[in-house]
Structures are given as structure tokens and as C-alpha cells.
Amino acid sequence: MAIARMQGGPLDGQLLPLEDPEMDRLILPYSETQVVYERAGAPENTGSDDGPTEAVFRFVEAEDDIVPERDDENDPW
Secondary structure, three states, X not given: OEEEEEEOHHHOOOEEEEOOOOXXXXXXXXXXXXEEXXXXXXXXXXXXXXXXXXXXXXXXXXOOOOOOOOOOOOXXX
16 A cells, blocks of 8 residues: 655645555546646655555646635634
């Protein structure tokens, strides 16, 4: 199993399963658009006994503008 560690953009800080640790680009659905992340550097923890393989992916772009919507416009928080 491999893990994609997301940096920047709307998925910042999230870990996602990665089918192939050699993937260079991820295009993921987000709300009503898509976001694009690219791998930054080589995969880490590739040994058999050092945990799951991890690859860092950095935010590149979104297909459309991402505007977070609030559930209640009158809520100040």
C-alpha cells in the first residue's frame, strides 16, 4: 500500500491511498470541480519493513475557482 501526502490547495494535510507509488500526477474530484496535484520528490519508505510507501503531492491547480460555501450565511463563524 502507498500513501499520497497532499500539500497545499483544498486537500492540504490529507493522506490518500495511492494505487501506484510511481504516479506523477493526481486529478481528483473536489466539490463540483477537479483539483490537480503533482508529485514532489521521490517516494519515501520504500523498504519492506519501514511502513507504507509515501509520496508528497503538491497542489497545482483547480479546474474552476474554489469558493468555500457556508451552510448558514448568518453564522459569524
